[in-house]
Amino acid sequence: xxxxxxxxxxxxxxxxxxxxxxxxxxxxxxxxxxxxxxxxxxxxxxxxxxxxxxxxxxxxxxxxxxxxxxxxxxxxxxxxxxxxxxxxxxxxxxxxxxxx
Amino acid sequence: xxxxxxxxxxxxxxxxxxxxxxxxxxxxxxxxxxxxxxxxxxxxxxxxxxxxxxxxxxxxxxxxxxxxxxxxxxxxxxxxxxxxxxxxxxxxxxxxxxxxxxxxxxxxxxxxxxxxxxxxxxxxxxxxxxxxxxxxxxxxxxxxxxxxxxxxxxxxxxxxx
Numbered sequence: 001x002x003x004x005x006x007x008x009x010x011x012x013x014x015x016x017x018x019x020x021x022x023x024x025x026x027x028x029x030x031x032x033x034x035x036x037x038x039x040x041x042x043x044x045x046x047x048x049x050x051x052x053x054x055x056x057x058x059x060x061x062x063x064x065x066x067x068x069x070x071x072x073x074x075x076x077x078x079x080x081x082x083x084x085x086x087x088x089x090x091x092x093x094x095x096x097x098x099x100x
Numbered sequence: 101x102x103x104x105x106x107x108x109x110x111x112x113x114x115x116x117x118x119x120x121x122x123x124x125x126x127x128x129x130x131x132x133x134x135x136x137x138x139x140x141x142x143x144x145x146x147x148x149x150x151x152x153x154x155x156x157x158x159x160x161x162x163x164x165x166x167x168x169x170x171x172x173x174x175x176x177x178x179x180x181x182x183x184x185x186x187x188x189x190x191x192x193x194x195x196x197x198x199x200x201x202x203x204x205x206x207x208x209x210x211x212x213x214x215x216x217x218x219x220x221x222x223x224x225x226x227x228x229x230x231x232x233x234x235x236x237x238x239x240x241x242x243x244x245x246x247x248x249x250x251x252x253x254x255x256x257x258x259x260x261x
Contacts (some may be wrong), residue, residue: 054248
């Protein structure tokens with residue numbers, strides 16, 4: 001298993017690669033809920049950032065199309081965009097912490 | 101065993117429908133060029149016609165000086181074709197019960213191509229200036245990202261994932 005981390009199945013002890021979700025021998029789940037939880041957390045924060053950046057681009061695009069001179073206040077717009085994304089990320093993180 | 105595992109993992113991660121979508125894009129692109137006479141010359145003419153236009157005081161952006169309805173019309177047809185392909189891919193993903201993330205990506209693609217089709221139709225009608233094209237293009241990327249993220253977040257929130 002050179003180059004690939006190996007894990008032992010907790011149920012039957014068979015060796016599988018770390019990337020596998022289930023044991024090839026007995027079909028039991030190889031990784032704990034904690035690892036799945038971390039992976040879900042990353043995915044969720046990625047989607048929150050994606051949504052925040054998407055809303056920023058959408059509003060910026062609509063402002064440009066409607067003839068607003070966004071260049072004059074581009075610094076302020078970027079600052080508001082980053083601030084909103086951080087705020088959204090913090091609120092999601094807070095909610096996750098409350099659930100735990 | 102390692103190489104077999106790697107190959108299996110590689111096969112699992114390949115998004116066959118995404119690849120099919122790219123293939124369909126190339127077919128639509130090729131068909132549009134084949135079906136539209138002089139499209140290559142028109143595209144070349146449009147590129148040669150690009151001049152820097154001042155969109156804001158001190159800010160310049162390349163824009164064609166004349167109108168090229170054949171090119172805009174071809175772009176519109178490509179976008180409509182891609183909307184149809186994305187709808188078909190979304191239907192297959194739903195039918196095959198693929199993960200919601202994949203379905204969200206297809207829906208995001210539909211939104212993006214529909215937005216660009218709307219921009220192209222405005223260009224065909226001659227009612228869009230360079231600022232509007234640039235702005236609506238940015239908005240189309242933003243709308244696509246919002247749709248993708250909102251569907252995954254909403255689904256996970258509703259079903260407690």
